[in-house]
Amino acid sequence: MKIVCSKSDLIEGLNIVSKAVPSKTTMSILECILIDCTKGDIRFLANDMDLGIETIISGTIKEKGVIALDAGLFFNIIRGLPDSEVTIECDGELNTLISCENTAMNIIGKNGDEFSYLPTVEKNNPVIISQLTLKEVIRQTIFSISDNDVNKMMAGELFEINGDNLRVASLDGHRISIRNIKMKNSYNSNKVIIPGKTLNELSKILSGNDEDDVYIYISDKHVIFEFDNTTVVSRIIEGEYFKIDQMLSDNYETKISINKKMLLDCISRATILIKEGDKRPIILNVGDNNIKFHCNTTVGDFNENISVEKEGKDQMIGFNPKFLIDVLKVIDDENINIYLLNPKSPCFIKDEEKNYIYLVLPVNFTTVG
Template sequence: MKLSFQKSNLLNGINIVSKAVPSKTTMPILECILIDATEEEIKLTANDMELAIETKVEGSILEKGKICIDAKLFSEIIRKLPDSEVIIEEKDEKIAILCEKANFSISGRRGDDFAYMPSVETDQYICLSQFTLKETIRQTIFSIAVNENNKLMTGELFEIEGNQLKVVSLDGHRISIRNVELKDSYEKKKVVVPGKTLIEISRILPGDADKDVYIFFSKNHILFEFDQTMVLSRLIEGEYFKIDQMISSDFETKITVNKKDILDSIERSVLLIRESDKKPIIMDIKEESMELSLNSVIGSMKEDILIHKKGKDILIGFNPRFLIDALRVIDDEEITIYMVNSKAPCFIRDEENQYIYLILPVNFNVSR
């Protein structure tokens, strides 16, 4: 095998597939990137058996072949090379990497030993813009659970019905929902995608509003295809939570507030919270204003914000970081918050229900 690349093209391909190289494994072959130039294209692939990424790299095939290279070493070598032409030549599992005056010789592994991506049927799919998918992930991914006590909570629900895609994440304290209108109608589908997969996709997805992502479904896998890249992931098995039963349209108090005003105030308040502290921010909602207050061992803070209120006065407390996470991903200038009482979840949502954020309140003691 003998291949020629521009360094920038090769490094970009390595950076994309490296997201699927495991940090720890008992199988050394999984620590490698496969270079496959057996046909008319050069493809790089990494696969940790849960997540696999394949991308095509622009370059010249001088001699066909395939080889596996240790991903970490390969990445570090290419990164340190001059911005020039890179030649990769393989013979008897010995790999030469040449660039200007630099000449590396390293060991490789047989390409036939690499675990290829399983094939996925292409009859069940949806299509949406790169920008829409990237934004949808950004606006929901913060609500997944980080531990694996309940594996379903570490993923996101993708539910398709007609021309609607609903994406849901939850961690037991909050729920994030994005409803996306698709260009076409599709048959009903419901799968749970690992959060790790979506995080890596959001990192490598360019996010172009004029380019599409095709998402294909099989019984056990989901495949994302965009530009010259394919990302294949196992799905999380199990029946997802009955979200519709958790979402209510009832409210006793409804407030409309400038998003920047409330977000800035809450972000100021968390300056008084140490990493290990769990201090709530208290909302005292009255006719035309809402007082935000927070007390901690460091100090205290109070701030009044103008609001438009409908319904009853209410005193309610929340984990401030949960509010910040939701508010940061909402693009609207004004937001509407719905509350029932100090023990029931609040909802932040727009009139079209394009986004819904449910946050559970917390108990607190306060003297009035």
């Protein structure tokens, strides 16, 4: 095999496929990136058996062939080269020469035959959304998945298609995150549970450009994301997701309208006094047009007042501050609405159009003073 590519094209390709290289594995072939030039183009592949990524990069094939190279070493070597044309060639003994200007490095590759290629999946009826939208919706929901081994559903997110609506949901037993997205086209109803790890890695390589589309193919065992020159194939989580509609409710006794940044800053400040492992709630004392925030910890106590618009009853309710912070960080609205029923019922943060719905369970607390 012999190919010539620019350093920048190699770096771009490596950046993409390295997201599917496992950090820990006992199978050394999984730590490799496969360079496959047997099909007339230069393909980089990586596959950790749950998640596989293939991308096509620009360059010239001088001699067809295939070689697997240790991902970390290969990436570091390319990064260290001058910004110029790079030649990669290997002989029948897997000796690989990487040369660029006056520099040449010899390393030993692995046999491409040992590599696990991506599974073949039938691709029908893609769902199309922009890269920006997909990247954003992952960011806005991924924080409430759980690594909890008891219920593997919680390690994934539900992607549910109904007509032109895509609903993305995640939950971890304490909170639920839901985003609804209007798509350009309408589709048959379909749903899939996608592993959080796949979505995390995917969001790192999506361009964040609203003009560029992602094609999503859903099959029995796999989901495929196609965009630019890249294909991401992931296993799905099989089974029936939680019935989230039954967990939602539009009942409330108190509706609060509050400046999001002020609320986020206030709760973040309160957590400064909470040492790691010390599970202290932040207590909201909701009065007329004002919330008093209070947090009492092992190192001291915290008090702050914020003016709000309030409809309905006064309330006193406690939350895990981290759960509120996670939600507030991903909402872009300047002002948000919070709906409370009573101190033991979930609180809802949602917009009028229900583009987003966040549910957070309250925690018990003992009143002080």
